[in-house]
Every structure is written in structure tokens, then in C-alpha cells.
Amino acid sequence: MVETSAETIAADAGEEISEVGEIPQSKLIWMRFSRNKLALIGGVGLIIMYIIVGLGPFIASNYYRHQNQDYLFGPPTPLTFIGPDGRLGLQPYTFEFSTRLDPESFKFVFDIDRDTRVPLELFVRGDPYSMLGFIESDIHLLGIEGEQRFYPLGTDALGRDVFARLLIGGQVSLTVGLVGVALTIILGSVMGTISGYFGGLVDDVMQRVIELILSFPTVPLWAALAAALPPISRDFTAVHRFFLITVILSLVNWTGLARQLRGKVMGYAESDFVMAALASGASDARIIFVHMMPNASSHIIVVAALAIPGMILGETALSFLGLGILPPAVSWGSMLTQAQAVPVVVEHPWLMTPGIAVVLAVLFYSFLGDALRDAADPYSI
Amino acid sequence: MISYIIRRLGYMLITLVFVTIVGFFIIELPPGSYLEFHIQSLRQQGGDVTPDQIQALERRYGLGDPVHIRFYKWISGFPRGDFGQSFQHQRPVGELIWSRLGYTLLISVATLIVSWGIAILVGVYSATHRYTIPDYLITVLQFIGLAIPNFLLALVLMIFLQQTFGMRVGVLFSREFRDAPFSIAKMIDLLSNIWVPIVILGVAGTAWTSRVMRANLLDVLNMQYVQTARAKGIHERKVIWKHAVRNALHPLVMTLGMALPGIISGEVVVSTVLNLPTSGPLFFQALIQQDMYLAGTFLVFFAVALLVGNLLADIMLAGLDPRIQYR
Numbered sequence: 001m002v003e004t005s006a007e008t009i010a011a012d013a014g015e016e017i018s019e020v021g022e023i024p025q026s027k028l029i030w031m032r033f034s035r036n037k038l039a040l041i042g043g044v045g046l047i048i049m050y051i052i053v054g055l056g057p058f059i060a061s062n063y064y065r066h067q068n069q070d071y072l073f074g075p076p077t078p079l080t081f082i083g084p085d086g087r088l089g090l091q092p093y094t095f096e097f098s099t100r101l102d103p104e105s106f107k108f109v110f111d112i113d114r115d116t117r118v119p120l121e122l123f124v125r126g127d128p129y130s131m132l133g134f135i136e137s138d139i140h141l142l143g144i145e146g147e148q149r150f151y152p153l154g155t156d157a158l159g160r161d162v163f164a165r166l167l168i169g170g171q172v173s174l175t176v177g178l179v180g181v182a183l184t185i186i187l188g189s190v191m192g193t194i195s196g197y198f199g200g201l202v203d204d205v206m207q208r209v210i211e212l213i214l215s216f217p218t219v220p221l222w223a224a225l226a227a228a229l230p231p232i233s234r235d236f237t238a239v240h241r242f243f244l245i246t247v248i249l250s251l252v253n254w255t256g257l258a259r260q261l262r263g264k265v266m267g268y269a270e271s272d273f274v275m276a277a278l279a280s281g282a283s284d285a286r287i288i289f290v291h292m293m294p295n296a297s298s299h300i301i302v303v304a305a306l307a308i309p310g311m312i313l314g315e316t317a318l319s320f321l322g323l324g325i326l327p328p329a330v331s332w333g334s335m336l337t338q339a340q341a342v343p344v345v346v347e348h349p350w351l352m353t354p355g356i357a358v359v360l361a362v363l364f365y366s367f368l369g370d371a372l373r374d375a376a377d378p379y380s381i
Numbered sequence: 382m383i384s385y386i387i388r389r390l391g392y393m394l395i396t397l398v399f400v401t402i403v404g405f406f407i408i409e410l411p412p413g414s415y416l417e418f419h420i421q422s423l424r425q426q427g428g429d430v431t432p433d434q435i436q437a438l439e440r441r442y443g444l445g446d447p448v449h450i451r452f453y454k455w456i457s458g459f460p461r462g463d464f465g466q467s468f469q470h471q472r473p474v475g476e477l478i479w480s481r482l483g484y485t486l487l488i489s490v491a492t493l494i495v496s497w498g499i500a501i502l503v504g505v506y507s508a509t510h511r512y513t514i515p516d517y518l519i520t521v522l523q524f525i526g527l528a529i530p531n532f533l534l535a536l537v538l539m540i541f542l543q544q545t546f547g548m549r550v551g552v553l554f555s556r557e558f559r560d561a562p563f564s565i566a567k568m569i570d571l572l573s574n575i576w577v578p579i580v581i582l583g584v585a586g587t588a589w590t591s592r593v594m595r596a597n598l599l600d601v602l603n604m605q606y607v608q609t610a611r612a613k614g615i616h617e618r619k620v621i622w623k624h625a626v627r628n629a630l631h632p633l634v635m636t637l638g639m640a641l642p643g644i645i646s647g648e649v650v651v652s653t654v655l656n657l658p659t660s661g662p663l664f665f666q667a668l669i670q671q672d673m674y675l676a677g678t679f680l681v682f683f684a685v686a687l688l689v690g691n692l693l694a695d696i697m698l699a700g701l702d703p704r705i706q707y708r
Contacts, residue, residue, distance in 0.1 A: 212399050215684045215691075219646035220664060224680055227668035228410035313530050317650050320532055321665050336533070340654070342540050355533045362528040 029298070032375040039371030042364040049361060053174055054132060056167030061143045061150040063127035064168040064330065068149060068159035070099045072108060073348050076154045084117045093117040094144065118144055154350040156338055162350055165330050166357060172331040174361060176246055176315040177308035183250035185304050188257030189296075193288055195258065196265030203262070210255040218252050219317055225251070226323045238329035245324055249311050257303045264296045305369035309362040316358050332358050382699065389695065393688050400684040401459075405452045408677035455674075465674030469667065474678045477663065482682055484553060484659040485652070488578050489644045489686075493637075496583035497590060501633075504594025505626060511599065519591070526588030531647045535581045535654040542577065550577055550655055578655060582647045586640060590633065597629035604628075631702050637694035642687055649683075 023031075033039055052059060068074070079092050096116040102109045124143030130136045144150050153163040195206040213221075225248045230236045268274055268291070277287050318324030319333025327334065332354035338344070339351040455465060464474040507516045542548040555570050601607065602625055610620045652661030660679055667675040 208396075208399075212396060212403065214642070215396060215400060215687050216403070216680065217642040217646040217649070217683050217687065220649055220680055220683055223665065223668055224407045224676060225410070227671065227676070228407070309528070316530050317532055320530075321650065321653060322669060323665070336536075339536065342543055345536065345540055346544065352536075355530070355536075358530055358533070359525070359528045362530075363524060366524055366528060 029375045033371055036371040036374065038367040039375075042367030042371070045360065045364040046368065049170070049364070050174060053167055053170035056164070056171060057129035057131045058135075058137070058139070059141045060161060060164035060167050061124070061126060061140050061152070062161040062164050063129055064161060064164040065328065066127055066160065068155060068161075070108075070159070071110075071149070071151070071155050072159045073157060074110065074151060074155040074159065075348075076350055077151045078112060079120070080117070092120040094120060094148075094150065096148070118146075118148060120150060121145060153353050154348065156335075156351060162335075162353060165335055166332070166354055169330040169332045169335050169354060170357060170361075172242060172325055172329065173312060173315060173333065173358070176242070176249065176331075177311040177365070179243070180246040180249045180253065180311040181304045181308050183247060184253045184257060184307055185300060187250060187254035188303075189261055189293070189300060191254065192258035192261030193265050193292065196262035197269065197284070197288060197292075199266075206258070206262075210259060213252055213255050216252075219314065221252060222248055222314060222318060223321065223323050226318055232326055232328075238326070242325060242329065245315065245318065246311075249314050253307055253311065256307070257300065260299065260303060261296060264299060265292055268292050268295060302369065302373045305365065305372050308369070309365045312358065312362055312365070386692075386696065389692055393692065396688060397685065400688075401456055401681055402452070404677040404681040404684075405455055407680060408455070408673040409448070409451075411671045411673060464678040467667070467672055467675040469670050469672040469675070474675050477675065478660070478679060478682065481658060481660045481663055482679075482686075484657070485645065485648050485661070486686060488575065488582070488652075488657075488659065489641065489648050491575070492579045492582040492586065492644050492648070493640065495579055496586040497633075499583070500587045500590035501594055501626070501630075503587070503591040505598060505621065507591070508595045508598035508602065509621060523588040523592050526584045529584070531581055531585060532650050532654045534584060535578075535651045538577065538581055539655060553658060578648070578651055578657060581651050581655075582644060585647065586644060590636075590640070593633060593636065594629065597632050598625055601625045601629045627701075631698065634694060634698045634701055637697070638687075638691035641690040641694075645683055645686065 057063070062068075077094050079094055081088055081090070081092055083089050083091060083093060094117070095112045095114055096118055097110050097112045099108055099110055101107075120142055121144070122142060123139050124145060125138050126140045126143050126149075128136070128138040142150060142152075149161075151161050151163065153161075153166065156162055156165070191206060195203045226245060229241060229244055232238055232241060265288075274287060274291055277291050282291070315324055315331065316333035316336070319326075319331045320336050322337060325331040325334045335354040336352075339355075345352060458464060462475045464478075466472075467474050467477055470477060503519060507519045510516050539550045542550050553571060553574050554567065555574070604625075607620060607625055610624045611617070615624075648659065649661040649664055651657075652659040653665050656662055660683075664676060664679045667673070667679070
């Protein structure tokens with residue numbers, strides 16, 4: 001059924017498709033894609049991640065830069081569903097606690113009063129924030145009325161909400177991949193197409209440049225370039241730095257796409273539809289953009305999807321080493337720098353949560369990329 | 382074959398020239414170099430430092446000269462083993478990097494061998510047991526292995542080893558062997574420490590290579606010559622290992638050249654986390670301190686290692702596959 005319709009589509013290309021027994025290619029791709037359960041997990045997981053991260057300031061109970069001097073390295077707020085009347089309910093409670101300095105170890109000790117329950121409430125007023133660039137508010141999804149604050153993942157060395165920073169850091173870490181891949185696609189497809197289409201000297205030079213870039217190990221090269229970026233100041237903001245880091249990441253990544261696209265374009269150059277276009281007097285630009293690019297588009301999408309995890313991992317490694325995203329900006333990698341010393345992690349394991357977020361994001365993107373690769377060629381078995 | 386190798390060496394030399402240009406570009410990149418900073422602080426100290434010394438420094442690195450002369454001054458030291466001065470450590474770069482580079486290469490090559498050995502076995506197993514529960518389990522592990530950043534794995538393993546076994550991670554030699562001359566006991570001591578970075582580095586590579594191996598072998602198992610071999614009644618183990626696996630290995634060897642950059646990248650990051658006495662910590666320290674002659678030279682030598690690795694991979698491929706002809 002599927003095979004015959006595929007043949008009919010190929011035979012009738014350009015003519016009106018009859019209504020019986022035909023499945024357009026786009027639908028074939030979707031059928032194949034949605035059959036893959038892992039891809040569905042990856043896709044849905046990523047959508048949820050992006051929504052949570054996008055609404056981060058609202059979902060988190062505190063402003064990500066608020067420092068709570070009385071709750072340094074504070075553990076996650078304990079929760080219970082057993083109310084003051086001793087019955088299990090849907091209303092979550094936490095306990096009242098107080099902080100005191102242990103005179104012997106000089107560490108803060110948090111005394112939790114297990115008898116006094118404080119209800120956790122929805123839509124509580126707290127730190128003011130601005131979200132998505134246009135929403136100004138101070139209402140948070142979950143919180144505690146009064147002085148006490150709610151820290152679902154504890155606090156870091158400066159008493160800042162790890163959960164809030166995880167969401168704000170995710171905005172950086174999850175967009176690095178997207179922006180970087182956009183740049184990669186632009187650079188890679190322009191260079192690859194030019195190289196494959198015109199050939200000759202242009203092609204030779206381009207191939208040598210790619211070989212040169214590939215003869216360096218990626219992370220050290222990225223690090224060397226990132227080390228040359230100026231420190232954050234009024235003229236060179238965290239946003240500038242973020243953008244230049246993505247440029248650096250895609251500066252290496254475009255080579256892979258360019259090479260594959262060059263091969264594709266060289267293949268198309270021999271094909272009948274390009275010959276026909278040439279014979280009817282189409283310009284180079286028209287042949288490239290109208291005839292070749294649409295054919296290569298599924299390929300480009302697949303390469304792009306498979307490149308995103310590498311970019312996320314690259315940013316994380318750079319920021320972890322102190323060469324990527326720098327404070328006051330925050331990313332998952334820069335959060336993990338706090339977790340470098342073993343004793344710190346052992347005593348405050350919640351500082352490792354950004355690592356879990358990285359692994360999840362990369363995993364979801366890999367599922368998605370794998371499924372896209374299988375689906376892009378719906379006629380294969 | 383020999384003429385092919387000679388031609389490849391010629392290409393390598395040309396690439397090498399460009400590699401050093403990139404390396405120099407990196408050295409020149411940061412605004413306000415460590416050298417200028419160094420000279421400034423020398424000037425401020427006044428007394429102890431004679432103007433001659435500063436002038437000698439300026440002449441050595443061609444401060445104030447145009448770029449191409451500065452580049453020439455840097456590169457002309459290479460044949461003599463002079464790669465410039467590390468201002469942070471107050472020692473010549475050449476002195477600092479050799480032993481560290483050696484350990485980086487040792488760990489990288491060992492990782493490559495170990496992870497390939499495991500990956501081929503795992504790949505063959507999951508290809509011959511396709512769609513069974515162990516195969517699914519391996520697939521899940523492969524995905525996770527590729528998704529964990531290697532520095533995170535290093536952190537987790539470091540904590541685990543220290544908490545459960547009290548093992549001191551972050552050394553290559555125990556204290557009593559550090560300055561000891563070469564001996565069997567010293568080698569054993571090295572082996573008992575070096576497996577930690579190898580395991581950490583090997584995870585991603587093993588995951589990736591075993592996936593490729595599985596796909597390759599599945600392709601090959603559909604070939605007619607495999608069917609023919611089976612039809613002739615050859616033992617299944619021999620069919621797999623002699624007929625199928627040998628042919629499934631070629632695409633893998635072709636990716637050898639691409640595997641090495643990843644491993645060296647990983648080694649540099651992981652050794653920084655574990656604080657091993659290899660290139661990693663020194664390289665990143667140099668970058669953060671903008672001690673650029675040290676960082677640039679490291680980068681050039683990483684590239685040299687990769688170029689040599691690529692050449693070796695190509696020669697190996699020729700040995701493995703007689704069908705490949707070199708012009």
C-alpha cells in the first residue's frame with residue numbers, strides 16, 4: 001500500500017494527484033516519525049522543557065538572583081501532605097524552621113519544627129520579575145505566605161534558589177543549541193552549496209579550510225576562541241557574550257553540514273531536473289534555491305537536529321570550565337562550577353541537579369534526531 | 382603505497398603551516414596580551430629589572446613589529462624546540478608541555494583501544510541478538526552514555542570512588558612512585574590509577590562506536606555472501622567473525638580519524654576536573670590567565686597529534702582492506 005502510493009507519487013509528480021490511495025510524502029514522513037515511540041517521548045519532553053523554562057520566573061518561587069543570607073547551602077524545603085489535623089490530603093505543607101550558627105563547626109544549622117505546619121499556596125505574591133520580555137508581575141505559581149521562602153531544590157553557596165536558577169539557566173542552555181544550529185545551517189548550507197555547485201578552485205579552497213578546522217580538537221579550539229572574548233562590562237553585556245559563544249560553537253559545527261551538502265549538490269548537478277532547469281535557462285540562483293535546496297531540506301533538518309545535543313554539551317563544558325557563560329548570567333554549565341569540589345557535592349547533592357537537566361535535554365534531542373533521520377527517508381524499509 | 386604516504390606527508394606539512402598560523406592567530410587574539418602585562422609589571426618593579434632585559438624581551442617577541450615578523454619570530458624557534466615563554470610559570474613553553482602532552486596522548490590512545498575493543502564486542506552482540514531484551518538494554522545505555530557530559534561523569538565517578546573506596550582520584554602515580562625511576566612496580570601503580578580517566582573518556586566513545594558497529598554488522602549480515610557462507614554449512618561463529626565482522630569493520634576504521642579529536646577534547650576537559658598532570662589543567666589555566674604562548678603551542682600540538690592519527694588510520698585501513706587503492 002505504502003510502496004505503491006510512493007511509486008505513483010514519483011510517476012505523477014507535478015500532475016494532479018487522484019484522491020484514492022495516495023499518501024503525500026509529508027504524511028509518509030509523519031507516519032514513520034510518529035511510529036517511533038522514543039521520538040514522541042523526545043518531542044513531548046522537549047516541548048514541556050521549553051515551556052517550563054520559558055515561564056521560569058513565574059514557576060519558580062523566588063527571583064533567581066535573590067540571596068538569602070540566612071539560608072546558605074540550604075537543603076530542599078521538606079514537604080508533607082499530612083495536614084495539622086493528622087489527615088492525608090492534597091494540600092502540601094512545609095514546616096517552620098529557624099537558622100542558628102553551630103558554635104563548634106561554624107556551620108549553619110537548620111532546625112525544623114516538625115509540629116508547626118505552614119501551607120504551600122498557589123499564586124503567591126513574591127519577588128517581582130519580568131517574563132518573556134513583556135510580562136511584569138510578582139505572582140509566583142507556588143509559594144509560602146509570609147517571611148518563609150520555598151526552595152524545592154535548596155539553595156547554593158550564596159543562598160540563591162537552585163530551582164529558579166535551573167529554570168533561568170535553562171533559558172540559556174536550551175537556546176544555545178537553537179541559535180547555534182540556525183547559524184550552522186546558514187553557514188553550512190551556503191558554503192556547502194557554493195562548494196559543490198561551482199567546484200574548481202572555490203571547492204578546493206573550501207575543502208582545505210574545512211580540513212584545517214577539523215584538524216583541531218573541538219573543545220580546546222572553542223575554549224581558545226572563547227578566552228579571547230572581552231570580560232563582561234557595560235559595552236559588552238552578557239547577551240553579547242552569549243551570542244558570540246554560539247557563534248564560536250557554530251564556527252566549527254558548520255563544516256560537517258557543508259561537507260554533506262556538497263556531496264548532495266554534486267549529485268543533483270547530474271540529475272535530470274537540474275539539466276531541465278539549465279536547458280530552460282534558469283539562473284544559478286534559481287537552480288540552487290528552487291531546485292536543489294528543497295530536495296536537500298530534509299537532510300539539512302536531520303543534520304541540524306543531530307547537531308543540537310553537541311552544542312548544548314559544548315556550552316555546558318565551556319561554562320563549567322569558566323570560559324563560557326559568565327556571571328551574572330547563568331547556564332547549567334556555569335551552575336555546575338559550584339559542584340567542582342567533592343566535599344561540597346557530598347554535603348549538598350542538590351547542586352548537581354543542573355547535570356540531570358543537561359542529560360535529559362540531550363537525551364530528548366538525540367531521540368528526536370534519530371527518529372528524524374529514519375523518517376526523512378520514508379521509502380526505505 | 383609508499384608514494385601515497387609520501388604525498389600524504391607533503392599535504393600534512395602544508396596543513397601544519399596553516400595550523401601554526403591558526404595557533405599564532407589565537408596567541409594574538411586576546412586584547413592586551415600577558416606579555417604586555419608582564420613587561421608593564423617589570424617596568425613598575427623598576428630597580429631589579431634593567432631596561433636591557435625588557436628590550437631583550439621585546440626583541441624576542443617582536444613587540445611593535447608587524448604581524449608577519451612576529452609570526453616568523455615565533456615559528457623560527459620551532460626547529461630548535463623553542464616555542465616561546467610561559468609568563469605565568471616563568472619557564473619556556475617547551476619544558477612545560479612535553480611530559481603533559483605525553484600523558485594526554487597515552488590516555489587518549491589507551492582509551493581508543495579499550496573503548497573500541499569493548500564497542501566491537503557489544504556491537505556484534507547486539508546485532509546478532511537484535512530486538513531481544515539485552516539489545517534494548519544496550520540501546521538505552523548507549524543513549525545515556527552519549528548524553529552525559531564527560532566532566533559530569535568525571536565528577537560523579539570521583540565522588541563515588543572517594544566515598545565508597547576512599548580512593549584518591551586525580552593522580553597518575555602514588556606518592557612513593559612519583560619521582561621513582563621506571564620499574565614494573567611503577568607501571569602497575571600507573572595502571573591502578575589511569576583506568577579512571579580511561580573509563581570516563583571511554584563511555585561516550587564506546588556508546589557511539591558500538592551503535593555504528595551494530596548498524597554496520599546488520600547491513601553486512603543481509604549480504605548474499607553471508608547467506609552463501611551459511612548455506613555452505615560453516616559454523617555460525619565463523620560466519621559472524623570471519624565473514625561479516627571483518628567487512629563491517631571498514632567503515633569503523635574510516636571514522637578512526639574522527640574519533641581521536643573527540644577523545645583528545647574529552648581528555649583535556651576530564652583531566653581538568655580530575656586535576657591530572659596532563660595537558661588539560663595547564664591548557665585551561667593558560668587560557669584563563671591569557672598565557673597565550675603556552676595555550677597556542679598546546680593547540681598546535683593537539684592538531685599535530687590529530688594529523689598523525691589520521692595518517693595512521695588511513696594506512697591501517699589500507700592494511701585491512703586490500704580493495705582500497707591508493708593513487
